[in-house]
Amino acid sequence: MLKVNVKGCESFVDADKYESYVNKALAAFDTLQSENGAGNDFLGWKHLATDMRESVLDDIESIRASWIKKGVDLVIAIGIGGSYLGAKCVIEALSHNFARQLKRKDAPEVVFAGNNLSEEYLAELMDLAQERNVACIVISKSGTTTEPAVAFRIVKQFIESHYGKKEASQRIVAITDAQKGALKTLSTQEGYKTFVVPDNVGGRFSVFTPVGLLPIAVAGFDIRALLDGVKKAERALSVKHPDNPAIVYAAMRNYLFSEQGKKVEILVNYNPKLTYVAEWWKQLYGESEGKDGTGIFPASVNNTADLHSMGQFIQEGSRVMFETVLHVDNAQRSMVIEYDKQNLDQLNFLAGKHVEHCNHMAELGTRIAHIDGGVPQIEVAIETLDTKRLGIMLYFFEFACGVSAYTLGVNPFNQPGVEAYKKNMFALLEKPGYEEATKAIQERI
Numbered sequence: 470m471l472k473v474n475v476k477g478c479e480s481f482v483d484a485d486k487y488e489s490y491v492n493k494a495l496a497a498f499d500t501l502q503s504e505n506g507a508g509n510d511f512l513g514w515k516h517l518a519t520d521m522r523e524s525v526l527d528d529i530e531s532i533r534a535s536w537i538k539k540g541v542d543l544v545i546a547i548g549i550g551g552s553y554l555g556a557k558c559v560i561e562a563l564s565h566n567f568a569r570q571l572k573r574k575d576a577p578e579v580v581f582a583g584n585n586l587s588e589e590y591l592a593e594l595m596d597l598a599q600e601r602n603v604a605c606i607v608i609s610k611s612g613t614t615t616e617p618a619v620a621f622r623i624v625k626q627f628i629e630s631h632y633g634k635k636e637a638s639q640r641i642v643a644i645t646d647a648q649k650g651a652l653k654t655l656s657t658q659e660g661y662k663t664f665v666v667p668d669n670v671g672g673r674f675s676v677f678t679p680v681g682l683l684p685i686a687v688a689g690f691d692i693r694a695l696l697d698g699v700k701k702a703e704r705a706l707s708v709k710h711p712d713n714p715a716i717v718y719a720a721m722r723n724y725l726f727s728e729q730g731k732k733v734e735i736l737v738n739y740n741p742k743l744t745y746v747a748e749w750w751k752q753l754y755g756e757s758e759g760k761d762g763t764g765i766f767p768a769s770v771n772n773t774a775d776l777h778s779m780g781q782f783i784q785e786g787s788r789v790m791f792e793t794v795l796h797v798d799n800a801q802r803s804m805v806i807e808y809d810k811q812n813l814d815q816l817n818f819l820a821g822k823h824v825e826h827c828n829h830m831a832e833l834g835t836r837i838a839h840i841d842g843g844v845p846q847i848e849v850a851i852e853t854l855d856t857k858r859l860g861i862m863l864y865f866f867e868f869a870c871g872v873s874a875y876t877l878g879v880n881p882f883n884q885p886g887v888e889a890y891k892k893n894m895f896a897l898l899e900k901p902g903y904e905e906a907t908k909a910i911q912e913r914i
């Protein structure tokens with residue numbers, strides 16, 4: 470399945486104290502499984518794959534087929550936070566690194582919008598849209614989030630002016646609440662095909678709903694294989710045992726946080742395809758645990774690149790962090806270093822070796838150096854980065870997040886702090902209804 474190895478924490482651990490964190494994590498596991506903890510009305514994510522209706526998958530696949538039939542070669546997926554990062558991370562993890570440059574035509578290119586408010590970004594997106602055959606997936610659970618709403622207004626106008634209003638309704642799909650929100654109302658009015666984000670699934674846990682599955686399928690990936698991995702992980706992680714990888718991960722990170730003063734967790738990868746898995750993970754853990762004045766700050770590095778930037782700090786800077794290394798046993802492609810007669814670069818000692826072997830030795834060498842430098846190491850290992858195992862890994866992190874946040878003593882499923890910036894932004898933008906707040910904030914600047 471997936472392995473969690475905490476050997477790299479041994480020298481930092483007092484066995485008796487650690488045992489008490491395993492017990493806390495086992496109790497947190499019970500809370501999650503008996504569904505009686507804080508936020509228990511948001512546990513729909515636990516069984517999404519096993520409960521998935523075939524008809525939903527068929528609908529997703531038929532949208533993909535209809536867009537391909539129309540010659541669509543650019544799909545703009547609009548969303549932010551949990552309505553963006555799941556699809557983005559799966560597509561990046563499974564795509565050829567140079568798919569765009571190779572101009573592969575086997576699936577439409579999926580690009581993302583609504584995850585920022587940059588005018589340049591949207592203007593340049595429209596430059597691209599001018600040259601391509603465009604469709605759009607607009608995703609917002611609440612249906613009222615500003616960033617995607619602004620992007621959608623622009624993309625909708627573009628599609629309508631290019632293809633006409635009737636055809637636009639065939640090229641726009643909305644994923645939103647079943648009943649409420651501006652996006653639901655608009656979709657009904659315009660006749661868009663819609664998918665529902667279930668009430669009991671929060672944004673950052675929604676990758677295995679149509680929020681993630683539709684963009685992933687449109688980009689050409691096998692969502693059934695992804696869900697097979699999720700089902701496998703769901704079965705394996707539901708066993709209450711101290712060796713359950715979710716319990717090991719939750720217990721160790723809470724131990725390091727509370728007993729060793731490790732306030733920062735760095736998710737480390739050695740494959741650029743995992744960069745956005747780390748972005749997704751940061752949202753998952755940051756929003757789930759960072760509240761009530763507590764929580765581990767989730768950070769990430771992409772190695773070996775970041776060994777030449779952040780490596781110095783991790784080795785010798787403030788001793789506030791531990792690392793969780795995403796280890797992948799086998800590369801899916803083969804590239805061997807050749808013998809060179811001149812050997813000017815002095816690399817003949819590597820002749821005949823796979824590049825991935827060097828990558829693994831860099832990883833191992835770094836981990837030992839970081840342990841020596843006071844940075845505990847957790848390893849999360851999968852055999853290879855394929856669709857099924859990616860499903861396993863993402864579900865593992867979701868489940869472990871629930872266990873870990875309950876171990877920490879916070880509600881994993883709310884995010885009250887996200888509202889603060891919105892209030893200020895609306896006040897500064899002079900949104901009707903915010904008059905008092907506008908006056909107050911203007912006095913402060």
Ligand code: PA5
Nearest residue numbers: 550551552609610611614672673
């Ligand atoms: O995890 C969350 O709930 C948030 O990050 C949301 O996903 C994000 O704010 C986007 O919200 P919405 O889908 O309602 O536009």
